[in-house]
Amino acid sequence: MKNLWSDTCAEDFHAAPLSGEISADLVIIGGGFTGCSAALQAAGQGAKVVLLEAETIGYGGSGRNVGLANAGLWLPPDQVMAQMGQQAGIRLNAVLAEGPDRVYRLIERHDIQCEPVRNGTLHCAHSAAGMVDLQDRYQQQAVRKAPVRLLDIKDVLQAIGSKWFHGALRDQRAGTVQPLGYVKGLARAAAEQGAVIHEHSAVTGASHDRDWTITTTQGTVRAPALLVATNAYSKKFKGLQATPTTPVHFFQLATNPLPDRILADILPNNEGCWDTGLVMTSFRKDQAGRFILGAMGLPDALGIHRSWATRALARLFPQLAGQAFSHFWSGRIGMTTDHIPKIQNLGPNAYGVFGYSGRGISPGTVFGAACATALLSQNETDLPVAPIRGHQERLCTAKGLYYETGARLIHALAMRT
Template sequence: MTSDLASSLWHQTCRENPAFPDFSGEAAADLVVIGGGYTGCSAALRAAELGATVRLIEAEEIGSGGSGRNVGLANAGLWLPPEDINAELGAKTGSRLSALLAGAPEMVFSLIENHAIQCEPQRQGTLHCAHAPGGVKDLRRRHAQLSAIGAPVELLSRAEAVQRTGSDAVHGALFDPRAGTIQPLAYVRGLARAAASAGAQLHSNSPATGISRDGSGWQVTTPKGRLRASHLIMATNAYAREIAGYDAPQVIPVHYFQAATDPLPAPLLENILPGREGCWDTALVMSSWRLDQAGRLVIGGMGALDHCGSALHRSWLARKLAALYPELKDAALRSHWHGRIAMTTEHLPKILDLNGGLACFGYSGRGIGPGTLFGTRMAEALLNGDQSRLPVPPARGHAIAFAGLRSAYYETGATLTHLISDR
């Protein structure tokens, strides 16, 4: 198995497949967007709606990066609870960011409805599950902080969590009714289709090879052409490539892998996630599981599938599935794939001010809602000349010491955990 997008369930079941030409020649636009994921496609859509001329270039196909490899949980908020966000950003900025992200699922599901995006939307909420009795303490803390800012979350007892998940392996859960699940690749490609319908011009297989800025704006070169634009959005996140004239902000690359069963028979679906919530757990090396529209159980965990120890991840996944649902202990897992997450040391997304452009990165595993919000707001801020539209204040620079070593630390920890756990 490889980590190619084509090996994933999302590629195999995607019902949104717009085709976009590569870019060649010369062109001018109000805004050039580099990167065809949630952030870039949301920015292109919003800019086109505002009447701007837009060019989006993607190095491969739309959704080839993290957006097409996502778990598909459209969550409200970030991985950090509100008080931790405030501790990093200050109460005013942190509270504003939490309030904006609380509405991110509504933004996502409204876009899906308004543009008839065929991405299997199921807004049945999510369950943050305690993987052990000690995990309940974390859930109580999160419940208290979220409830204090008005989030309609519900703390479930062990019995309630077992009933909702159909698994005896959970010890409680935090239910968030604002959230839901989607087919993540179909969502980003649906955003791209909507952006094109609004007037944006999108190009696949068109990597940016060079960026420069002069008095007239931005110059972006590709293998076959050159773009000129007044404004620039860098939306490459964890999949940044080397581009002459641009130093991509450092992030900590962390990987996440998944696989899926065949569609489960109806009798099993009566008990396994009967409410179709998406789940993840409180373990330090996190796991997730959910159903797709056809009734496949999609299960995943932290780790990459492109190194000699990846067999440990695959064998653990089968054990994890059996631990959650003993009735699936003999179920085959298919379509293994993995993706890369861009983490920051604070687990918070960042925006960089590029002097006439903006770069965004660091969703730390929460790409769908934040990516949609940040892309939309960056387009508004640039075109309206109003940085107050940005979800977080832009910074002038960003660096992480020993980012590569930190990435290796996470991968080694995940591999060792998967070697010994659920046996």
């Protein structure tokens, strides 16, 4: 199984494991969007920051992402307000609406090589009911004066090049990136600002006595502030509560680069797309002309998802029928029951951030920077959401199995007629 993003990443970042005892103003656990954004923000403020990554930067969901830099959450804004309360919901909606602006400003400022394209994204109606949902989402965004447009069947045929969809909601605030390039670029920029980053440095324990002491197999970091940014890839270690999420898997497949004569009518403006299906499907192109198809599900030995992808590719875009997939990879999404990201108090001057529910790029960038500032200043005023004392996700394993079983059943039957 080959990850396309690993094979095509233009950002070359490597760091040595932690060795010995060091001190910092802020220690971060996790080298994804959130952790690297936090490290860059803290270093830019002149703080001494140390980031520990158990594998390599972007090894988890950040390096396995679809690459859609969306505005807002998966939930429509009215539902965010209904679940959080009006004031808190208005704040989170407003902060995340500006998320893509922050992403693309960082890309430009630090010359991050991540194939950035900001031509919007398309939320595609897979059915008549899906179109009704998009009409409601459009109304909610239009009231907020967001730059969105509802596409009918004729418009969506021209925009996507497929007859399969009933319409789409275009959001001009959003765009696409090569996600591993983006997160490695954040790490490189943070290191250039003075952040100390260590890969292959899995945390084995944490304790607090005036300062936090974070241990790995080869070293120790002491710091007054701690940020745990491992999300769906959290691992238990002694002395610190794990951040709970329901694991949902998402796989992707990519073709070899295709000639212009084949791709000419498919996503001519290079938007990133996902649909309204209960078992969501995503699709996009990369800079080299590969077509990338993704969906919920865990790659399995029976080949159910790969077989579905072959059928789906031919049905959605007949001109791509028979094209072989050169890459097939997957990652985990950290899902919460209410689909609202969390900042959890883990102890004195310590946060755990988790639960993006499939929206990691923009929210992770925003939450990481905000948490770094709050921890260093000990002022929570500008956090996107209020920190919580505790959070429980019940029956996480059972829920994950439920999602996977549903994905396998739908993919076993779909696109056969």
